Amino acid sequence: MIRSLNISPNFSDNHLDACGICPHVCKVHRSIGQTGFCGAGAGSGVVSICVHHGEEPCLSGESGICNVFFGNCNLRCTYCQNIQISAPPLNGGMPELSFEEVVKRIGACLDQGCTAVGFVSPSHQVPQMKHIISLLNDCGRFPVIVYNSNGYDKLETLQSLEGLVDVYLPDFKYADDALAKTFSGVTHYVQTATAAIKEMIRQKGRKLITNDMELAVSGILIRHLVLPGYIENSIGVLNIIAEAFSPGMWVSLMAQYHPMPAVETVPGLNRSLSSAEYNRVLRHMEDLGISNGYIQELESNDCYLPDFNEFHPFEIKLT
């Protein structure tokens, strides 16, 4: 059982002043209510916690992973699949949890059998994530820590996580900076994500290490979501992974793209991925010799769309 804690509601961290936690380096003072590109403040930033069974098998296992979702984001993906929590204006209806509630709910998930805690979209909330890990450790909880980011991470911030994060789970979204600017509103994505993943490799090595239950306990798994209509981008991402890192990297190729209302007029993004497109990317992955990791079924595009108005956002509703 979780022990009672005296958790200060007044979390403060000097990195939230003149904020440069992520590559945007907005220099805003979040502790006094100023907001930058991400729109996040100085609170926990956590808007949802649930046991998730739909991650890669080495992360979910039989018991699921305890996923901790941060609201807001330091990317502005036009096709965002988590738009209910990622965009500041919409986040108004999704109150953040207190640190005390966060620790309590994570504790409940661990009591249910989860052995890993996945922090989802943490790039703009790293001080808060560290605080939560420290609170968990204070009450005797030492789960496997998974850092599930969009890849747009600042190098120095990642360096500060050495020894704290067990498994890095970064996206590598784009091989083309112009596409990253158009679809996610950021500059220098390719260079930034490449440097970030190199730092993750420096800390954890190239392999994903699993225990006797085949659950990931250390290492790195790179995710890439294939965008319909932009297959050359996916091929470019796989080329970078093979050439800049190693074809031996663990890669999770995702086909779960689901067209959201915001992109209904954007050619390509306004539909699901076709089997011809996906097969071409799969063939290229094979040609490069990337064979460690996972590929998703093409039919995944409806199964993985979360509803954050539900207590369990990823629960599949039977009709």
Ligand code: SF4
């Ligand atoms: S974390 Fe937010 S406020 Fe800080 S630099 Fe990044 S986008 Fe700007």
